[in-house]
Amino acid sequence: MKARIFVTLKGGVLDPQGKAIHHALNGLGFDGVNDVRAGKLIELDLADDTNDADIDAMCQKLLANTVIENYRIEKVG
Amino acid sequence: MKARIFVTLKGGVLDPQGKAIHHALNGLGFDGVNDVRAGKLIELDLADDTNDADIDAMCQKLLANTVIENYRIEKVG
Numbered sequence: 001m002k003a004r005i006f007v008t009l010k011g012g013v014l015d016p017q018g019k020a021i022h023h024a025l026n027g028l029g030f031d032g033v034n035d036v037r038a039g040k041l042i043e044l045d046l047a048d049d050t051n052d053a054d055i056d057a058m059c060q061k062l063l064a065n066t067v068i069e070n071y072r073i074e075k076v077g
Numbered sequence: 078m079k080a081r082i083f084v085t086l087k088g089g090v091l092d093p094q095g096k097a098i099h100h101a102l103n104g105l106g107f108d109g110v111n112d113v114r115a116g117k118l119i120e121l122d123l124a125d126d127t128n129d130a131d132i133d134a135m136c137q138k139l140l141a142n143t144v145i146e147n148y149r150i151e152k153v154g
Contacts, residue, residue: 008118033122033124036119039118041084049109061105062105
């Protein structure tokens, strides 16, 4: 079973990486960019008997810093 | 208009970040993990008249290193 974890910064949290990407896009001549936020994508290949609570625990304990980040779990197949 | 860019390493490319996450998950007692791949998620807030070719050009020129990375564009609204 595969699962994708999408980790994004919470709303009010400063995102210097996103700011740098935004600045670089402007420098390349892409003017229509209002905002950029950078996040993480983690693809897990899991044993078929892994339950949802285990995946959630992985996010809580390691994959996301829940103080400043949100996460979303998408199971694939 | 919002767009999400998913950047993932191509198949044969070594992924030390994924390896480290895999190792840490094992250390925390999660045994059912076969493989972990780490990627990037970039959320763009774009002007409504931005066309698909522009978004693709952003990926080609800056957001993804197409020698070792694949990217996927998902437009939201």
